[in-house]
Amino acid sequence: MKRIAFPRLLILGLVLVAGVLSLVGWALVNQPEQSLSLIDKAKNFSLFQPDASTPSPDKDQEPSAKDQELSRESPDSAPPPKDLALPYKSLQGKRILLDVGHGGSDSGAGSTQSQEKDINLEVARALKTVLEHHGAAVFLSRDADQAASSAAANAMDSNQSTINQRIAWANNTPGDLLIGLHMGTSRNNKVRGSLLLYDQNNSFATQSQKAADVLQKELTAFYSRYVNAGDIYKHKPADGNFPVLRQSPLPSVTLEMGFLSNEKDRALFLQPDFQKALTERIAYGAGYYFSLDAGQLAQMAIIIDDLGNNADGTNELLELGCPITVAIMPFMHASAKESALAHERNFEVLIHLSLEAERSVSTAYTPNTITTALADDQIRKIINEAKASVPHAIGLNNHMGSKATADTRVMSVIAEQAKENDWLLVDSSTSQNSQMSKAAGNFGVPFACRDFFIDNEHNYASSVQSLMAAAADAKRTGNAVVIGHVGPDGGKSTVKAIRDSLPKIQAMGIELVPISKIAK
Numbered sequence: 001m002k003r004i005a006f007p008r009l010l011i012l013g014l015v016l017v018a019g020v021l022s023l024v025g026w027a028l029v030n031q032p033e034q035s036l037s038l039i040d041k042a043k044n045f046s047l048f049q050p051d052a053s054t055p056s057p058d059k060d061q062e063p064s065a066k067d068q069e070l071s072r073e074s075p076d077s078a079p080p081p082k083d084l085a086l087p088y089k090s091l092q093g094k095r096i097l098l099d100v101g102h103g104g105s106d107s108g109a110g111s112t113q114s115q116e117k118d119i120n121l122e123v124a125r126a127l128k129t130v131l132e133h134h135g136a137a138v139f140l141s142r143d144a145d146q147a148a149s150s151a152a153a154n155a156m157d158s159n160q161s162t163i164n165q166r167i168a169w170a171n172n173t174p175g176d177l178l179i180g181l182h183m184g185t186s187r188n189n190k191v192r193g194s195l196l197l198y199d200q201n202n203s204f205a206t207q208s209q210k211a212a213d214v215l216q217k218e219l220t221a222f223y224s225r226y227v228n229a230g231d232i233y234k235h236k237p238a239d240g241n242f243p244v245l246r247q248s249p250l251p252s253v254t255l256e257m258g259f260l261s262n263e264k265d266r267a268l269f270l271q272p273d274f275q276k277a278l279t280e281r282i283a284y285g286a287g288y289y290f291s292l293d294a295g296q297l298a299q300m301a302i303i304i305d306d307l308g309n310n311a312d313g314t315n316e317l318l319e320l321g322c323p324i325t326v327a328i329m330p331f332m333h334a335s336a337k338e339s340a341l342a343h344e345r346n347f348e349v350l351i352h353l354s355l356e357a358e359r360s361v362s363t364a365y366t367p368n369t370i371t372t373a374l375a376d377d378q379i380r381k382i383i384n385e386a387k388a389s390v391p392h393a394i395g396l397n398n399h400m401g402s403k404a405t406a407d408t409r410v411m412s413v414i415a416e417q418a419k420e421n422d423w424l425l426v427d428s429s430t431s432q433n434s435q436m437s438k439a440a441g442n443f444g445v446p447f448a449c450r451d452f453f454i455d456n457e458h459n460y461a462s463s464v465q466s467l468m469a470a471a472a473d474a475k476r477t478g479n480a481v482v483i484g485h486v487g488p489d490g491g492k493s494t495v496k497a498i499r500d501s502l503p504k505i506q507a508m509g510i511e512l513v514p515i516s517k518i519a520k
């Protein structure tokens, strides 16, 4: 990744003179007109481009009408239980340093109503409680509204700057991970969400970057449960080049938890519930980093859509003896049969619910497509019938749906039904404005979002390529969700690409898991 070309000595000098830690906050507080913030500078280096998970247009192929026999006997057994506890378990015995940004006369970013230094400390205290609950030992660089920790200050020459105090504190406190807690600010007031920073010159740069990648993915997913999809800023971890990040002798990241320059982020951080949920997710991300660092395999979920109609590739797919997730269209002639067969063979089953698209030929819809014109009760009725049509389902994902997923009311009814049935929701991500994650968040429904489609090009070679790109992403961030399709448009080659690629993916140290292991 390209480095941000700040002259280091100049930065250090400026920081010491200003007496603040965060350059981001500093730029806004002291030099609003003359200085670009780090965020704005970083943009010039293309660090903030949307990632590969941009929404794709609706799939609009018509389901295959081929009628192939699928019946085959195999022993019945229950699907594996969920195991979301593992990342938290990895926190046991870990020593985590929380460098609480700003303090005392240095209030950081924000206004008097929402000062960065106060938010940093509130979140740090809450995060400490959560991390300790999961067995970690936690150390704060300050636990009061002061420039640095009293422990650090007492131990050191009083002439040392607050930056040096923090560096000395990090050097004198043995630890496994340092997380600097800050709020960001940008001159572009649309920028929001969490942003991770690390330093490539830290002696634990590889682990620092890994922690940043893993936390970035977790927190971007976390944010998606609170904001409209169109508002999500898909940050990528940036090389922060801060003295504390560089000189701390342990894996170190700075977390800009949200952006005080954004009105909606500011409001979110005044909500205690949001702060609490955020600390849970930071703890989860930290635990996930530790578990990956200790050799736990990264995870990949493959969902195959458009079953239910004996479509091309279905037989081959159901012969794959591995934990793929199948999404079965309800109300088709083979919906129930394929659902039973998939369940027998230990595939997790989703209802592949047909949702209205912005632009699509009507032949791409299955019967009982949910449109924005339907009343709440009509939507509930369709979902109930879909449930009967696809027995064994553990959740829902959307077939098409660029219009309906962007509709707050429709998504709310679907999330409510998911909650009632103890289902998870997977967004196939066909709209930039999807409200599904937010609705799932409102109802406390486990949620996952597609990261990659693997058969946009409808050919074997590009499916293999997409699978390997997804695997590389899973390796970097800890997990990836991919979606492919059965059907006349290359279903067989998609399944063959999966079968041929799985050994390579597993050799990369990636575990293929059912979607319930990733949704949260």
Ligand SMILES: [Zn+2]
Binding pocket: 059, 305, 306, 352, 398, 399, 400
């Ligand atoms: Zn579909």
